Amino acid sequence: MKINFIKAFEDNYIWTIEKGDKVILIDPGEARPCLKYLEDKNLYAILLTHKHMDHVGGVKELKEKFKNATVYGPIETENLNDKTLKENDEIEILGYIFKVLKTNGHTEEHISYLAENNLFCGDTIFSSGCGRVFTGDYQSSFESVQKIKNLDKNILIYPAHEYTIDCLKSSKRIIKDKVMDDAIDEAKEKISKGLPSLPTSVQKEFLINPFFLAKDLNEFKEFINIKNWLEIQKSQFLILN
Numbered sequence: 026m027k028i029n030f031i032k033a034f035e036d037n038y039i040w041t042i043e044k045g046d047k048v049i050l051i052d053p054g055e056a057r058p059c060l061k062y063l064e065d066k067n068l069y070a071i072l073l074t075h076k077h078m079d080h081v082g083g084v085k086e087l088k089e090k091f092k093n094a095t096v097y098g099p100i101e102t103e104n105l106n107d108k109t110l111k112e113n114d115e116i117e118i119l120g121y122i123f124k125v126l127k128t129n130g131h132t133e134e135h136i137s138y139l140a141e142n143n144l145f146c147g148d149t150i151f152s153s154g155c156g157r158v159f160t161g162d163y164q165s166s167f168e169s170v171q172k173i174k175n176l177d178k179n180i181l182i183y184p185a186h187e188y189t190i191d192c193l194k195s196s197k198r199i200i201k202d203k204v205m206d207d208a209i210d211e212a213k214e215k216i217s218k219g220l221p222s223l224p225t226s227v228q229k230e231f232l233i234n235p236f237f238l239a240k241d242l243n244e245f246k247e248f249i250n251i252k253n254w255l256e257i258q259k260s261q262f263l264i265l266n
Contacts, residue, residue, distance in 0.1 A: 026121060026141050028183070030221055031058050036187040037079055038221055040145055044119045051138070051145045052185050056083035060090065067091070070118050073098030073105065074147025075135040080185065081105060099127075101134040110136060128173070130166025131156035137173075143224070144182050146173065151184045152225040153208070154192030155236045158249065167245045174237045178228040189222040195252050199235040208233050 031039040033055040041062070042049040047069040053059050054077075059068075068091035073081055076099075084096060084105045097116060098106045110116070112127035124139045128149040137146040148156035149169050158166045173182070189212045197205045208229075212222035230237045239245035 026143060028143065031062050033058050033083075034079060038183075038185055038187065038223065040183050040185075042119070042121065042140070047119055049118055050087070051183075052080035052147060053083040053087055054079040054081060056086035059083055059087055063091070068094045070094055071096045071098075072123070072138055072145065073102045074137060074145065074149075074185070075099065075132040076101040077132065077148070080147065099134040099136045101132060112136075126172055128169035130158050130160060130162055130169050133160055133162075135169075139176070139180075142177070142180050144173065144176065144180050146182055147185050149173065149184075150182070150230070150234070150236065151186060151192050152182075152189040152212075152223060152230065153196045153205075153233045153235075154188060154252070155234075155249075163246050163249070164242060167239070167242050170236050170239075170245070174227060174230070176227050178226070178231075180227045181224040182226060182230065183224045187216070187221060187223070189225075190216070193233065196233065196235050198251060199248055200233065200238070202232075204232050 027043045029041045033039050037054055039053050040051040046066050048066050049070045050059060051072045052074055053071060071084060071094060081102055095107045096105055097108050097110055100109050103109050110125045114125040116123050121140050126137045126139060128137045129135045131148045135147060135149060137144055137149055150173060155170055190209055193205055193209045215222050235248045239248055
């Protein structure tokens, strides 16, 4: 499976899956960089993980140019979907089988896509972190992380944002191990070369992601509270300085 990326906004990755000149886009929140990327290619399908505009904002403009492209997504994006998906659905696109996992918590109906050994998880988790629980449904967010951590250890994980270094720095308050500094150095090196720090993997996240290590819901929420407190402290520091 040929996977590439398109940068959007400040830190979004729109992942691409390609076969010949045909392209699948995952969470195209911004049309302009996608249209540039697709100048000599054909948009075949769009996969949406959830409803937030930085993930769906480019769909309508892309569909205006590529009218035959099929849009797949959860029920919360049904106004954009050609086909609405749910947990355990399987779809075939360009010869690849995509299995749908419901990974809600960040939003009410967030889904992820598992194809071969690749998981496109939107904002469910990040490397060394997890998505904000905008729903307030921490139980669902916890269960979604459990679902991902129980996948094969060799599964590659493609989150939709370049948050790796910030997540690692805050996770160091929870996981006090040299592996965290090594992961920060690795991410910095990749980013300095214009590359994503991603994908990560299930195996790697067991070493660097506190939300993979949370024993139960209470500990999961405790880790979220620690990270939230650190973000508040960082914001106050930036304001004062």
